[in-house]
Amino acid sequence: MKAITYTEYGPPDVLKLTEVEKPTPKDHEVLIRVLAASVNPLDWRLLRGRPFFTRLLMGGLRRPKPTRPGVDVAGKVEAVDRSVTAFKPGDEVFGTCRGAFAEYACAVEEKLALKPANIPFEEAAALPVAAISALQALRDKGGVRPGQKVLIDGASGGVGTFAIQIAKQLGAEVTAVCSTGNVDRARSLGADHVIDYTREDFTKSGQRYDLIIAANSHRPIFDYRRALSRDGTYVMIGGGWSQIFQAVFLGPLLSWIGSRKMTFFVAKITRTDLAFLGDLLAAGKIVSVIERRYPLSDVAEAVRYLEDGHAKGKVVITVEHHDV
Numbered sequence: 340m341k342a343i344t345y346t347e348y349g350p351p352d353v354l355k356l357t358e359v360e361k362p363t364p365k366d367h368e369v370l371i372r373v374l375a376a377s378v379n380p381l382d383w384r385l386l387r388g389r390p391f392f393t394r395l396l397m398g399g400l401r402r403p404k405p406t407r408p409g410v411d412v413a414g415k416v417e418a419v420d421r422s423v424t425a426f427k428p429g430d431e432v433f434g435t436c437r438g439a440f441a442e443y444a445c446a447v448e449e450k451l452a453l454k455p456a457n458i459p460f461e462e463a464a465a466l467p468v469a470a471i472s473a474l475q476a477l478r479d480k481g482g483v484r485p486g487q488k489v490l491i492d493g494a495s496g497g498v499g500t501f502a503i504q505i506a507k508q509l510g511a512e513v514t515a516v517c518s519t520g521n522v523d524r525a526r527s528l529g530a531d532h533v534i535d536y537t538r539e540d541f542t543k544s545g546q547r548y549d550l551i552i553a554a555n556s557h558r559p560i561f562d563y564r565r566a567l568s569r570d571g572t573y574v575m576i577g578g579g580w581s582q583i584f585q586a587v588f589l590g591p592l593l594s595w596i597g598s599r600k601m602t603f604f605v606a607k608i609t610r611t612d613l614a615f616l617g618d619l620l621a622a623g624k625i626v627s628v629i630e631r632r633y634p635l636s637d638v639a640e641a642v643r644y645l646e647d648g649h650a651k652g653k654v655v656i657t658v659e660h661h662d663v
C-alpha cells in the first residue's frame with residue numbers, strides 16, 4: 340500500500356510517499372481503509388524532533404522509530420482482530436490511529452467511534468484531536484457552566500474553531516481572540532464577542548473572564564492571570580514552547596498561591612467523547628471548518644502549511660484508492 344513515511348527528523352521535506360506493507364491489526368485493533376485524515380500540530384512537532392526531549396516520545400534520539408505520521412482518521416473497517424467487539428468489517432468509523440497518512444492504518448477500538456451516516460469522511464477526520472481537546476479543556480479541565488464568560492485565545496485554528504462552537508453548546512458567553520481576517524468566521528461560528536488581537540489587547544481591557552482557554556497561547560502566563568476573574572480558571576492547550584513550560588511548571592505554583600487556577604492539559608481520546616462530538620456534528624450543532632484539502636501525495640505541503648501557524652480551521656488529507 341501507499342503510505343507517507345520518514346526516516347529522519349527534519350522539515351516536512353523529509354516526508355516521502357512510499358510503498359510499505361499493509362499493517363495487520365493486533366490485540367483490540369481494527370484495520371481501517373483510510374478515506375480521509377487530518378493534520379495536527381502534533382504531526383509537525385514529532386517530525387521536527389525539537390525540542391530534543393520530544394524525541395523521547397518518538398522512541399528514537401537520533402532517528403525517529405515510528406516512521407508513519409498521521410493521527411486523525413476516518414474510513415471503513417477492512418478487518419478486525421478477533422478480540423475486537425465494537426466494530427465489524429464494513430463499518431464506517433472515525434477517531435485516532437497510528438500512521439493515518441496512508442491507504443490503510445490500524446487503530447485501537449477504544450479510540451474509534453461509528454461515523455454518523457450523514458457526515459462526509461473528511462468532516463469526520465477533521466474532528467478527533469482538535470474537537471476532543473476543545474471539549475475536554477472546556478468541560479473537564481475548565482468545568483465550564485452555563486452563563487460563564489469564556490475567552491478563547493487562538494480561536495481560528497483547528498482547536499479554536501471547535502472550542503467556540505462547543506463552548507456555545509455548553510451555554511457559555513464566548514469571546515474569541517483571532518487576527519483580522521478571521522473575525523467574521525469566529526462570529527459565524529457563534530462567538531458573542533470577537534477581539535482582533537492585532538488591534539486590541541484583551542489583557543488590558545479591564546474585562547475579566549471565568550475561564551480562559553488558550554488554544555494557541557503566545558503570551559506570558561501572567562497576562563492570562565490578569566484577565567481572569569477572582570476564581571477564574573486558565574486552561575492551556577497549546578502554543579509556543581515557552582508558554583507550555585510556563586503552564587506546566589509555573590501553573591501549579593500560581594494556582595497554589597492564589598484563588599485562580601492555572602493549568603496545562605493533555606487530551607485523552609475516548610470513544611464516548613468521539614461519539615458525543617459525532618452526534619453534535621450529525622445534528623448540525625457543530626461543524627468541521629475545513630480550510631484546505633490535499634491528496635496523500637501532498638502531505639508534506641499540508642504539514643508545511645499547518646506549521647506556518649495560520650491555518651483557518653482544519654487541513655484535511657483525502658485518500659483515493661485505485662484498487663477497485
Ligand SMILES: NC(=O)c1ccc[n+]([C@@H]2O[C@H](COP(=O)([O-])OP(=O)(O)OC[C@H]3O[C@@H](n4cnc5c(N)ncnc54)[C@H](OP(=O)(O)O)[C@@H]3O)[C@@H](O)[C@H]2O)c1
Pocket residue numbers: 379380381468469472492493494495496497498499516517518519521536554555557575576577578579604605606645646648649650651652
Ligand atoms: N494539550 C493537548 O492535548 C493538545 C491537543 C491538541 C492540540 N494541542 C496544541 O494546541 C495548539 C493549537 O492546535 P491547533 O490544531 O488549533 O493548531 P493550528 O490549527 O495550527 O492553529 C492555527 C491558529 O492559531 C492562531 N494563532 C497563531 N498565532 C496566534 C496568536 N499570536 N494569537 C492568537 N491566535 C494565534 C492562528 O490564527 P490567526 O491566523 O488568526 O493568528 C491560526 O488560525 C498547538 O500548539 C497544538 O500542539 C494540544
